[in-house]
Amino acid sequence: MQSAVQTQPAAAAASLIEARELAKHFPGVKAVDGISFGVRPGQCFGLLGPNGAGKTTTLEMLEGIQTPTSGQILFRGQPLGAAFREAIGIQFQATALQDFQTVGESLAMFARLYRRTADRDELIRLCNLSEILDRDTRKLSGGQRQRLLLAIALVNDPQLVFLDEPTTGLDPQSRRNFWSLVETVRARGKTILLTTHYMEEAERLCDEIAIVDHGHIITQGVPRTLVREHFPPAVVRLPADAWPADEPLPDYARRGEHEIELHTGEVQVGLEHLERIGAGLTALRVETPSLEDLFLKLTGHSLRA
Numbered sequence: 169m170q171s172a173v174q175t176q177p178a179a180a181a182a183s184l185i186e187a188r189e190l191a192k193h194f195p196g197v198k199a200v201d202g203i204s205f206g207v208r209p210g211q212c213f214g215l216l217g218p219n220g221a222g223k224t225t226t227l228e229m230l231e232g233i234q235t236p237t238s239g240q241i242l243f244r245g246q247p248l249g250a251a252f253r254e255a256i257g258i259q260f261q262a263t264a265l266q267d268f269q270t271v272g273e274s275l276a277m278f279a280r281l282y283r284r285t286a287d288r289d290e291l292i293r294l295c296n297l298s299e300i301l302d303r304d305t306r307k308l309s310g311g312q313r314q315r316l317l318l319a320i321a322l323v324n325d326p327q328l329v330f331l332d333e334p335t336t337g338l339d340p341q342s343r344r345n346f347w348s349l350v351e352t353v354r355a356r357g358k359t360i361l362l363t364t365h366y367m368e369e370a371e372r373l374c375d376e377i378a379i380v381d382h383g384h385i386i387t388q389g390v391p392r393t394l395v396r397e398h399f400p401p402a403v404v405r406l407p408a409d410a411w412p413a414d415e416p417l418p419d420y421a422r423r424g425e426h427e428i429e430l431h432t433g434e435v436q437v438g439l440e441h442l443e444r445i446g447a448g449l450t451a452l453r454v455e456t457p458s459l460e461d462l463f464l465k466l467t468g469h470s471l472r473a
């Protein structure tokens with residue numbers, strides 16, 4: 169499946185799974201074009217990017233489902249081998265479940281595929297499935313279906329779990345519930361590699377992210393740190409006419425057509441200044457820059473689908 173690999177013990181020891189210069193080219197499309205990153209044991213690592221960025225293709229190469237055009241994948245420092253299948257769990261973006269099966273039967277069917285399985289009752293409790301165990305899988309809500317698919321991904325008690333856009337299409341409440349569930353899974357020591365195009369999801373769940381666009385990683389790091397490296401911590405905005413006409417603007421302020429922005433290291437400094445000069449505070453807003461702003465700054469286009 170892969171070309172001969174030169175293992176590098178130091179790097180391999182740090183990463184549970186590692187991608188080196190991975191590429192996947194389809195006729196006319198470089199879906200993934202030289203992506204390298206490593207996921208450490210116990211980490212939740214996210215590939216964040218818009219639709220078509222190459223996240224699923226990257227994930228599927230790491231899962232051993234798609235063959236890379238070039239590049240290497242190492243699991244525990246070695247090329248993917250027979251033990252890899254037993255050590256991973258996958259929640260696909262779209263999974264067809266067997267018709268006329270209940271949630272419980274579906275879990276049992278997947279469990280039979282493995283030699284080693286997680287404790288069934290604990291899995292049911294963890295994924296909050298007890299009340300829907302006897303329900304036909306065709307009758308599940310979006311959130312219930314995703315919880316079942318996560319349970320299926322965990323059925324072999326894997327060390328590494330792949331989640332491909334696990335909350336796409338869920339309502340905000342179900343999405344938050346699913347996030348709590350992922351946090352619990354992680355707290356139990358699982359390593360998680362997920363893809364998402366929701367920056368809130370990446371910010372909440374991921375210790376580290378790689379932002380992907382057009383098959384490339386454009387930046388990588390701890391979400392909050394990445395944002396801090398590119399933006400001041402917060403921007404205070406107020407309507408231009410709320411600033412007293414005879415007051416000069418401080419260095420850290422910018423006057424736009426309709427608004428004045430204060431870019432201070434400390435929001436408190438800006439607020440105290442406004443109070444001192446008697447500025448109108450009714451329409452004041454404090455905005456914290458996000459991964460969305462970072463993506464826009466780095467690519468010139470929006471992350472939103």
Ligand SMILES: Nc1ncnc2c1ncn2[C@@H]1O[C@H](COP(=O)(O)OP(=O)(O)OP(=O)(O)O)[C@@H](O)[C@H]1O
Pocket residue numbers: 194195197198199200217218219220221222223224225226333365
């Ligand atoms: N089998 C294929 N044949 C041809 N092109 C493909 C194939 N699979 C993916 N692509 C193309 O490769 C690019 C990356 O697709 P991919 O599904 O990896 O992106 P993604 O970031 O996961 O997007 P999404 O969030 O929509 O799933 C897209 O332009 C897609 O159309």
